[in-house]
Amino acid sequence: MPWPLILIEGEEASGKTYSAAEFSASKRIGQMYWIDLAEGSADEYAAIPGADYVIIEHDGTYRDILEQIEAVHDAAREAAAAGEPPVVLTIDSVSALWRLLTNWTQERARRTKKNAKALAEDPDSAVDIPMNLWNDAVERWQRIMHLLQTLPGIAIVLARGKQVSAVDDFGNPVTGRKEWKVSGHKDLGFDVTVWVRFLRDEDPQIIKARSLKLRVEKRRPLRVPDFTIETLVFESLGCSTASAPRVMPALAGDRVQPWLQRVAACATVDELSALWRATKPDESGLTRGEATTVQTAISARHTEITTPERDFTDAVSDDPAARLRAAAEREKGGEAA
Secondary structure, X not given: OOOOEEEEEEOOOOOHHHHHHHHOOOOOOOOEEEEEOOOOOHHHHOOOOOOOEEEOOOOOOHHHHHHHHHHHHHHHHHHHHOOOOOEEEEEEOHHHHHHHHHHHHHHHHHOOHHHHHHHHHOOOOOXXXXXXXXXXXXXXXXXXXXXXXXXXXXXXXXXXXXXXXXXXXXXXXXXXXXXXXXXOOOOHHHHOOEEEEEOOOOOOEEEEEOOOOOOOEOOEOEEOOOOOHHHHHHHHOOOOOOOOOOOOOOOOOOOHHHHHHHHHHOOOHHHHHHHHHHOOHHHHOXXXXXXXXXXXXXXXXXXXXXXXXXXXXXHHHOOXXXXXXXXXXXXXXXXXX
């Protein structure tokens, strides 16, 4: 059984965060890392008896959050290679992550020419969000989900869930009908291995489990009175020290895109040189045209690395009139001496 990606969602004060912090005390796991996104509970829940996790600091930006998750991914891979107990990553919450991406999309939409003009005429006018901007947000979401799905350890994501008024295909409320809503991207339930719901006045419910050992009937959530994440992972799912991450290669529309991402990640000339040599069609499997595209990107990246940013004095020195004025000042200074 591969290590799971566990979604724990539900009402406020229902025990979601507590259950994750409690799991950090388990003797069957290695280091737990905790990324707190706009929830502010990590420090407080460290007081739970036996709780032991490292709170990862970040600056609130998507880039920094992504890099921190990548670092945990690397740490988990090293621990797995050394035969150590599984690393655990807890994110509280992915609802805040999706809200971050949604706000980013809305702000970008406000800056488009069409919306900027409409807002200048009427600050309260509706903002039209183009589909390409939503696609960018989804791509960022999926990058993090892929890291969590392939983590060589256990990933736990917390989210907010509640009952809301049902809506029709046009977004209009349906009178007298309620539905459960998880705050996050719509595919969150598909992406996770196990989906657990916490309610304030009821026992925890397992909504979904991608497992042959733990069966959840359709429309019949499995109620677990004494639920713990440790029991779920090591007893119900059957994970053990022999478990491994899911094998899930990142999907790409063509063979060039992954190479371009590697080019963008290069920070030194030596890394670029090694990547250039690896693009040979016989070794890389790229066609001659694809290899040329990647090599062009490598050349552009090489220029970025080797050409320092020009400051204001550089700009002045390229201005012929400025050079003449500077020469005149030097000559004048010499005469005064």
